[in-house]
Each structure stands twice: as C-alpha cells, then as structure tokens.
Amino acid sequence: xxxxxxxxxxxxxxxxxxxxxxxxxxxxxxxxxxxxxxxxxxxxxxxxxxxxxxxxxxxxxxxxxxxxxxxxxxxxxxxxxxxxxxxxxxxxxxxxxxxxxxxxxxxxxxxxxxxxxxxxxxxxxxxxxxxxxxxxxxxxxxxxxxxxxxxxxxxxxxxxxxxxxxxxxxxxxxxxxxxxxxxxxxxxxxxxxxxxxxxxxxxxx
Amino acid sequence: xxxxxxxxxxxxxxxxxxxxxxxxxxxxxxxxxxxxxxxxxxxxxxxxxxxxxxxxxxxxxxxxxxxxxxxxxxxxxxxxxxxxxxxxxxxxxxxxxxxxxxxxxxxxxxxxxxxxxxxxxxxxxxxxxxxxxxxxxxxxxxxxxxxxxxxxxxxxxxxxxxxxxxxxxxxxxxxxxxxxxxxxxxxxxxxxxxxxxxxxxxxxx
Numbered sequence: 001x002x003x004x005x006x007x008x009x010x011x012x013x014x015x016x017x018x019x020x021x022x023x024x025x026x027x028x029x030x031x032x033x034x035x036x037x038x039x040x041x042x043x044x045x046x047x048x049x050x051x052x053x054x055x056x057x058x059x060x061x062x063x064x065x066x067x068x069x070x071x072x073x074x075x076x077x078x079x080x081x082x083x084x085x086x087x088x089x090x091x092x093x094x095x096x097x098x099x100x101x102x103x104x105x106x107x108x109x110x111x112x113x114x115x116x117x118x119x120x121x122x123x124x125x126x127x128x129x130x131x132x133x134x135x136x137x138x139x140x141x142x143x144x145x146x147x148x149x150x151x152x153x154x155x156x157x158x159x160x161x162x163x164x165x166x167x168x169x170x171x172x173x174x175x176x177x178x179x180x181x182x183x184x185x186x187x188x189x190x191x192x193x194x195x196x197x198x199x200x201x202x203x204x205x
Numbered sequence: 206x207x208x209x210x211x212x213x214x215x216x217x218x219x220x221x222x223x224x225x226x227x228x229x230x231x232x233x234x235x236x237x238x239x240x241x242x243x244x245x246x247x248x249x250x251x252x253x254x255x256x257x258x259x260x261x262x263x264x265x266x267x268x269x270x271x272x273x274x275x276x277x278x279x280x281x282x283x284x285x286x287x288x289x290x291x292x293x294x295x296x297x298x299x300x301x302x303x304x305x306x307x308x309x310x311x312x313x314x315x316x317x318x319x320x321x322x323x324x325x326x327x328x329x330x331x332x333x334x335x336x337x338x339x340x341x342x343x344x345x346x347x348x349x350x351x352x353x354x355x356x357x358x359x360x361x362x363x364x365x366x367x368x369x370x371x372x373x374x375x376x377x378x379x380x381x382x383x384x385x386x387x388x389x390x391x392x393x394x395x396x397x398x399x400x401x402x403x404x405x406x407x408x409x410x
Contacts, residue, residue: 164393175387183368194369194371198328201331
C-alpha cells in the first residue's frame, strides 16, 4: 500500500476553504483531518480532540522539545501546532491527511515538511470575495473591510504554495483538488516500489 | 489565456500508449499532436505531415543549426526530432501539445525542455504485458520475446519521468493522465498572472 499524502490547504479570509473541505471529506473515505494543538483556552462549544487538542503551555513546550510537533507558531501569546504522531500514523496507513493552516503558517510549512502538497485557495476576484463576505450578513461593514484588507495581504503568499485553486464554482474547485491529489500519487517518487515490482516479476514471465 | 502544456508520453513496447492517446484526444478538444521530423524514407501508407515530416538530411541539419529542433536523436543512421515551431505556436495558443516519444528520447527531453510534463506508461505487470503482446496474434514468439526484453530494459527509465501511469484498466489510466494535465495547470508558476489579476483588481473594490 502506498503512503498517504500530507495536504496543506490555506485560503485568505472568506476564500471558501470550509465548503471545499467539507465536499472533499464527503468524497474521500481515505482522508483524515489533522487536529491542531493549542495552548489557548477553549471557546464555548469547542470540543477537545475535535476542534483542537487543548494543552498547557508546559505540555506544548515538552512536545516541541521531544520533536513531536511537525510545525508550530505563536499567535497572540498562544501556541498553535500540528502534532506529528497522528499525521505520520495516518499517512503510513495510506490515509491522506489534510492540514488546514493559516496563510502565515502554510507559507512556512513547505520548508519544514518538504514532502507535503500545498494548495492555496483563492476567490476568482476581490469583487466576488467582497460580495461573499457581505452576503454572510453576519458581520458589520468594519469587519468585512478588515477581512478584505487581510486577504490582500495574504494573497501574495500564494507564491509559497504548490498549487492555486480558484474557488469560482464549488464543483470545479473540488474537482481541481481531487485532480491534484490523484496526480500527486502518480509522481515517480511515490511509485518507486510499484515500478520495481513490475521489474522483479519480469523473471517469472 | 494560459499557455498550454507540453506533454511527453512514453511507454515500453506494448504498454498500450496508443489506446490511451486515442482516448485522450477524443476527450480533449484543446489537444494537439506533435508530428516528428525524420530523414528516413516514408513507409508505404505513411503521409507527410501526418505520420512524420519527411525531410532531407540537409534540411534536418539546417533546422538543428537554426535552433528549430526542440530535441532530436539519431537512430539507425537517420535523424528523428521535434520541430520547435508548432509546439511553441500551439502552446502559446493554449493548446496542450502531446509528444509521443521513444523511451530513450523521452528520458532526455526533460533535460532539454525542463518545462515539459513527462508521463511514463507502464503495464501493471510483466505477465499482463506478455499476455497483451501474445494476444495481438500478429507477431511470432521470437518477436514477442524481443519486445518483452526491450520492455525490461526500458522500464528503469521510468525514473526520468515526472509521472507513472499504470495501464491496468484503460479508463483509469486515461483519468490518471487527465488528472495530471488538470493538476499541472494549477501549479503556482502557471497562475502567476491570474493571482496578480486578483490583487490588481483589489483597488477597484
């Protein structure tokens, strides 16, 4: 069995990453979601092990020291990171593991985990993004403007990702990611053993 | 409009490349086939400009000197090569151009044309390949054995290709190549202008 992929997905605020991920998980049985660890306090409704692994500062720093964090960052005084264990276990079992990561973290993860496949999801235009953010109707104009400004700062980080998916029509965007996963598994490096198997059984022909 | 891809496809003898290519062209309107130039004489039934561009040795060497050959090789005293013109015109027009190339040539083309996408098609096993070659019923046992030996020599060149497609079920193999083409077009380097377009129109929001 081939090892699964480690897939990093990032999007600027309002990019529609959540909807795409939901569709991907609905379509791929062999996909697992990497739950991050954090030292920040759980918010109402957040469940330990589902939304985050909530740990103490001491526990987090122990994990760093012991090499148990694939990557981590500090944000507003709290640690956020990806525990190495589940990612390695699952990919070894053939599952594709998805890391949903902030643009800042995502643009660094390629350096830390070179074998990962990184995907940056973009709105087709800022007009569409603006329309989507306003359409939510849950945020006031000031918040929408803040998100738009943040998106403009985040989009140039696209250059640090392997693939760009434009989230225009949801179905197309999901199929784009599916194609990326399928193609990545066809890369030569992922098939060295299979090629050797064909060669080795040549002797039995 | 984005530039088309230059796609190199190779397969060991009997790998089923022809059937896969036929399906690909049936499904992709924006695909063009690169016709090679050669100095060898046309065989009965071969049409100039369809099977090959048949040129003189002098013409071929002029094209080499003038940088009009993307790649070329000599085989049994004749030149074979890929004229640069059609490939560049078509990819500029957004067409994906397919180069069907011998394993020997294909394993070198990546060095000569780094931006190409190279795909190596493999039988799922030597048993299947042997069965397919025998199944043709058009070749005697000696020829089949020669082809099998050649395949065994060619398969290690898989390492020089970007992607490996196992031709087990035709439909899966065709979908594999389709996924590769789709994913390659999503690579960041192919989308720099589109990303910049989103950023530039930010000012108009």
